[in-house]
Amino acid sequence: MKKRPLMLAVALSMIVTNPLVARAQEAEFYPPLAAFDGKDALLLSPSPALDINGFGTIEFWVKADWAQDPGYDPAIMAYTGPKGARFGFYLDRTAKALGVQAGPYYETVEFDFSDRQLHHVAISTIGDTTTVMIDGELQDTLGFSFANLPATSFSIGSAGRFSPFIGQIGQVRIWNEVIDPDVLVDFSWREMAESGPNRHPDIDALVGVSAFANPETGGFIFAGDPDDPEIVAAMNTGFDKAPPAYDAVNLEAPASAETEPAAPGDTASAPTT
Template sequence: MLKKLQIFALILSLFSSFSINAFAIPLPDNPFTLNGTNQYARIPYNNVLEFTTGTIEMWVKPDWVAGSVSTNLCLISERENSTRYSFHINKNLDGIGLYNNNTYATISYSFTQGNWYHIAFVMTNTNTEIFINGTSIGFTGNRINTAITGLPVKIGISQVAGNFAGNEFFKGAIDEVRIWNTVRTQNQIQTNMSNSIATNSSGLTAYYPVDAGVTTEANRATRVLKDYTANSFNGTLYNYWDATITTGDASSVTVSSASVDGNVTDDGGNTVTQRGIVYSASNTTPTVADTKVPAGSGTGIFSSTLTGLAAHTTYYARAYAINSLGTFYGSTIQFTTKTLQTITFNPIPTKTYGDADFDPGATASSGLAVAYTSSDQTIATIINNKVHIAGTGTVNITASQAGDNNYDAATAVTQNLSVNKALLTVTATNQTKTYGTANPELTAGYTGFVNGETSANLTTRPTISTPATTTSPVGSYPINVSGAVAANYQITYMNGSLSVYPGIQTITFTTPPKTYGEPDFPVSATASSGLPITYSSS
């Protein structure tokens, strides 16, 4: 905004009789610059701005070498594919003119690169008069095209898209833009051009005195070019702020791939058409000229997966975003792909139920500890990284190594483990009995139980039998044992014997008293067994 410039109004009036090139015009204090490439301001269409006759004033500083641009650069316009009006300074800095969709009419004037000029375009029904530094330099001979309506006002460009897009961006600085729906006189222009004006001035439809810092970070969020009239026809500034993007950490790093996140937190007012991650093993600040992995468009968080990487290699990566202003990057991170490792796992010897826990013996080329898993917990379990035999049969023992920050996970290796049954011998206990008595209880003993197991672990107890009976004669009879079942044992049997011994008998023999000479007489004795008695004399 122009401030404290009233003293120059007096200077201007004192020197009004001199050549307009002789004025010592003070520089505006808060202009906004335009880079001649893509920067401009846009005020949305409003019919109040679509006057039939009126005046546009502005302070202007052209900043290009005469002839260094390819076309006449635009100061202000109502133009898209058609044109209501479009005011330009000639590319050679030798004139200024109006394009009205039919003709571009110019008035000769010598501009100097880097100098400030106050320019007023006074538009009537029939013609357009141009004032520079408060003095008329003549008429263009054409007028604004009032038949064309519905267009926005743009400062610093006429056409953003189309045949002239990118060719007519103004290069320099602009301040104190005033749009009137009245035809301003030379006196009004001269009196007020170096002064701030009242925002409610008669006929003033829009007033852009330009705030300090309008193109700084303070205005990034709104990008507003404020209209200080009650109409509030605020404009929007374009292409003054870079896109803001951050690079996240690398994750899921393997031998040949990694994921890197990014976040476009602000597009700077220009849509991000592509975003992603760039990376290189040699360039510490990679660009899109290196390898890139696109990940969509717009703002927000994204992730790119980098593939085809070399093992054990350091890479540099950063997020990028592309919009109409160019390509922007986040900070560079670095990560190192992991090293391959392999597992050596020799075949496991056959084991027997009851064998002690053992180390399967696998090793990793990285030197990292190997872990094991069992495919059947009823046959083998892993305790303290050793194999504990829990049953018999066949089981797969798998050796694995998950890797760390430096090594990738190894390919798992599996070996077969066969566990044989333990040998269990069931031996019938030898027994004896006396003839005529009942058979004793038949029992058996066990040899070969492991792991603290006993006959209680038999799923089926053995059958023990003998052919001997109570009345079997004295002799030796077999005790047979068979039929025992135990899940983890191979059972063999050893039969016993039952020895039948003669029974103990008594004789009852009463001797009758006899006298010598008496005749022979029968004797009578009985055996408790009932067996016949034989007699003998001593």
């Protein structure tokens, strides 16, 4: 069921600050985080779990951590291939907007990420539109959905081998249903479970989740069967474990230059020979 990463390098962060301090403290939950320094990323094989074009939700937590213009828009994650990105999410270089890419389309949603705080983002593909929620509020509805393009890699902390992220990315959750906004808000600072008081009402629709703090998962889990308990059991465990010793992804290696097109506005981070 699990797909092991091809190559990856992640480092855990155990101390989290966020703009919703009271909410987070009440919930006593912080998403497991991976820290990226602009050199490494989590690179995985494609998975059917990511084929949610037109009907699904991807949520994550993100914190920008650069003091000056990196010269490109750092990528939070992307599902890319030889013809472009099926979807890609970026922070613009000023950390004042979220960029959403799908095939030839690229639009930005204004939001101030420059406070170096942790923010919850939920992006839903609904028919021919894409909605963007940040910190529990609807920010925009875009007039395009995820692109129906072939994909060769799913990356967190980069767009393929381009646009490396600088900062922290929290637990990524991929759903093959559009999650109700109220549910997204309710579980944005709350641990999920299959049963009991923390049971998520849409838990059967969870088809992918990051598990950065659990070295046995390789950093990410794709569900072959939504009822498989492994996907839930693994994502909320291992917070106190040391970062696993993964192999680094060299984002300047020329190997994928012909198969991974650069992200919008990204020239400084393109592979060099």
